[in-house]
Amino acid sequence: MYFASGIVIRPRMHGETLVEIAIFSKGSGSAELKMYQDWNVRQELGQWTIYGRYRVVNKVKRRILRIVKVNRKLTEQLIAANLNQGSTQSISELMSRRIMHRMD
Numbered sequence: 001m002y003f004a005s006g007i008v009i010r011p012r013m014h015g016e017t018l019v020e021i022a023i024f025s026k027g028s029g030s031a032e033l034k035m036y037q038d039w040n041v042r043q044e045l046g047q048w049t050i051y052g053r054y055r056v057v058n059k060v061k062r063r064i065l066r067i068v069k070v071n072r073k074l075t076e077q078l079i080a081a082n083l084n085q086g087s088t089q090s091i092s093e094l095m096s097r098r099i100m101h102r103m104d
Helices: 073-084
Strands: 001-011 017-026 031-044 047-056 063-071
Touching: none
Parallel strands: none
Antiparallel strands: 001 017, 017 031, 031 047, 047 063
């Protein structure tokens, strides 16, 4: 299970927003940093298009995120949950609604 620890939202040019999420994997009693995701988010017709790739540390292969369109409300819930509750906020429930996908 993956947990998000902190989301940083930075304004970008042309209405883009950079969403940075540090992803941790819940292991045996401790969370180890597995990957760091760097997303570009654009608002399009009331929805968000999330795309990009994540840089993987600890010798894990890089993977590419599919381009997905998500409901704006779900995206805001994902961001708000992490901003308000801080570390070890589970993102698996929100991700289960096909907010984002990984390409293996």
